[in-house]
Amino acid sequence: MRDESQPEEMIGSERAELQSRNVGQNRDLDRRFYTALWAYAVLGALAWFTLGEGSVFVAGRPVELRLLPLLVLGGFALRTVVARQAEKIRRDEKKASDQGPVR
Numbered sequence: 001m002r003d004e005s006q007p008e009e010m011i012g013s014e015r016a017e018l019q020s021r022n023v024g025q026n027r028d029l030d031r032r033f034y035t036a037l038w039a040y041a042v043l044g045a046l047a048w049f050t051l052g053e054g055s056v057f058v059a060g061r062p063v064e065l066r067l068l069p070l071l072v073l074g075g076f077a078l079r080t081v082v083a084r085q086a087e088k089i090r091r092d093e094k095k096a097s098d099q100g101p102v103r
Helices: 012-050 067-099
Strands: 055-058 061-064
Touching (some): 061 067
Antiparallel strands (some): 055 061
């Protein structure tokens, strides 16, 4: 915890500690992101090769049954990508506010 009597600028060791913590968190988020994308790809492949050649009618048109799980998994993958981008933006904004004004 910092004392209120300290200047607004971060002490060198505090800044280094914060940067090393952020690098570790970014690596963890990247690892989790790529793991999730690989899991979606594996699930998609399993769904594609497991489901048969059947089709269902959607809005009066036949749709191959294999495409439905791929559509759902694609939605999850898109949501994962958007959430990662949002988290990167939040971290960059927080990093900019933690560093203080640019001189």
